[in-house]
Amino acid sequence: MKENPLHHFELHPLVHLNLMGIDISLNKGIFIMWVGLALVFGMFMLIRQKGVRLVPTKLQSVAEMALLFLRGLVDEFIGKEERKFFPFVASLFFFILSCNVIGLFPGSYTLTSQLVVTGTFALFIFLMTLLIGFGRHGLRFFGILLPAGIPKILIPLMIPIEIISMLARPFSLAVRLFANMTAGHTILAVLFGMTLSLPWFIGVLPFGFTIAINGLELMVAFIQAYIFTTLTCFYIGDVIKMH
Amino acid sequence: MNKGSGLQQGLGLAFRLGTEMVVTTMIGVLMGYAIDHFFNTRPWGILAGVIFGGAAGCLRVYRTAMGLQVDEDKNNGDQTPNGEGL
Numbered sequence: 001m002k003e004n005p006l007h008h009f010e011l012h013p014l015v016h017l018n019l020m021g022i023d024i025s026l027n028k029g030i031f032i033m034w035v036g037l038a039l040v041f042g043m044f045m046l047i048r049q050k051g052v053r054l055v056p057t058k059l060q061s062v063a064e065m066a067l068l069f070l071r072g073l074v075d076e077f078i079g080k081e082e083r084k085f086f087p088f089v090a091s092l093f094f095f096i097l098s099c100n101v102i103g104l105f106p107g108s109y110t111l112t113s114q115l116v117v118t119g120t121f122a123l124f125i126f127l128m129t130l131l132i133g134f135g136r137h138g139l140r141f142f143g144i145l146l147p148a149g150i151p152k153i154l155i156p157l158m159i160p161i162e163i164i165s166m167l168a169r170p171f172s173l174a175v176r177l178f179a180n181m182t183a184g185h186t187i188l189a190v191l192f193g194m195t196l197s198l199p200w201f202i203g204v205l206p207f208g209f210t211i212a213i214n215g216l217e218l219m220v221a222f223i224q225a226y227i228f229t230t231l232t233c234f235y236i237g238d239v240i241k242m243h
Numbered sequence: 244m245n246k247g248s249g250l251q252q253g254l255g256l257a258f259r260l261g262t263e264m265v266v267t268t269m270i271g272v273l274m275g276y277a278i279d280h281f282f283n284t285r286p287w288g289i290l291a292g293v294i295f296g297g298a299a300g301c302l303r304v305y306r307t308a309m310g311l312q313v314d315e316d317k318n319n320g321d322q323t324p325n326g327e328g329l
Contacts, residue, residue, distance in 0.1 A: 160291075164274065164299040168267040176262040219254075227255045 005189035009113055009182065029117070032109045036098040040091075066094075070229065077233035078240060085236055092121070093229040100181060100221030104214060112224075113181040118174040125232050126170035133239035144242055173231055180224050184217045260307060264300035271296015 013025035047060050056064060070093055074086045096112060103110025111117055133141040145162040146155065191213065194206040275292020279285045 160295045161299045161302060164271050164296055165267060165303050167274075168263075168270045168299065168303070171270055172259075172263055172266040175266050176259065179262065180258065220258075223251060223254050223258060226251065227259055230255065231259075 005186050005193060008109075008185070008189060011109075011114070028109045029111050029114060032102055032111050033099070033117075035108075036095060036102055036111065039098050039102070040094045073230060073233050077230070077237040079237065082237075082240060085233075089229055089233055092232060093225055096121075096177070096228055097222065097225040100225055101218070103181065103185065104217055104221065110181050110185055112177050113185060115174060115178045118177045119170075121177075121228075122170035122174035125173065125235065129235050129239045132236065133242075136240060137242060141239070141242070144239065169231075169235055173228060177224050177228055180220055184213070184220055187213055188217070256307070256311075260304055263303050263307070267300035267303055268293065268296040271299060 011027040011029050013027050014031070015026040017024045017026060043059070044063065047057075047063055050057060050060070052060065067090060070090045071083075071086055074083060074089055078085055099111040099117075102108050103113065133144065137143075145159055145166070147158065147162070150158055188210055191206040191210045195203045195210065197203075198206070271292040271294075272289060273292070274296075275289040278288035278292070282288070
């Protein structure tokens with residue numbers, strides 16, 4: 001049996017839907033996205049339903065720790081007076097985290113291993129930062145392309161470099177999350193393929209590795225969600241403060 | 244879920260810097276390629292794109308590193324690093 005290690009990233013329509021000539025068929029990724037949303041929503045609703053207590057339950061203290069940590073990020077990178085970005089940042093973090101973690105369960109699907117998903121997040125964040133920047137600073141926002149205190153002779157050289165580095169922000173956000181998730185799951189698939197195709201006394205070795213790498217992937221799932229949110233905060237803070 | 248720990252931040256940084264340079268160079272190349280395609284200036288656009296993209300990538304990594312340096316020198320928690328991407 002030949003098994004392609006990239007096979008499990010392919011998405012096929014499960015429910016065929018057609019809306020006025022536009023193909024909106026549902027596939028596994030969309031269902032997993034709903035599961036992710038439901039999981040985050042359900043967790044916070046469960047905490048609310050149990051009642052927020054002074055002496056927190058286990059679930060409540062985990063949620064409180066995570067939210068305090070995220071509020072710290074917003075305060076540090078965007079500013080204490082800009083707490084209105086906190087709900088957006090927190091939703092982003094929990095959604096990406098849940099998508100990453102759901103993908104680790106066998107048989108499910110890693111939504112964040114699709115460049116179109118991470119790309120949509122990154123593009124949305126990029127457009128949002130541009131809107132905030134132009135809204136706050138007007139045309140002075142173009143000043144972000146000129147770092148403070150550079151000699152006049154370097155200006156024609158610096159502007160293309162700064163434009164490229166500005167445009168690289170959404171791309172690096174999207175590619176980092178996508179690449180890390182895809183790479184991890186490909187390694188798992190390759191190792192598992194080796195386990196199945198080798199005789200059992202050798203195959204037990206790659207099987208052990210799959211377990212170890214699964215643990216590593218759990219850490220990567222957290223770290224990637226953390227990096228994505230940190231950078232989002234940083235980019236929003238950067239256009240508000242303008243260097 | 245001790246997310247603010249040093250290990251987590253260090254790993255985050257390590258995961259970030261690698262992609263940063265590659266992606267920035269790629270953007271430069273893509274922009275150069277687009278300029279070539281639309282203005283018929285093949286090979287010059289892509290050449291300039293590689294150089295500018297590489298320069299931008301180095302600059303981004305340099306700024307992140309410098310931001311860390313400043314952070315470590317001051318050695319206190321309330322100092323926000325001013326590096327790119329941190």
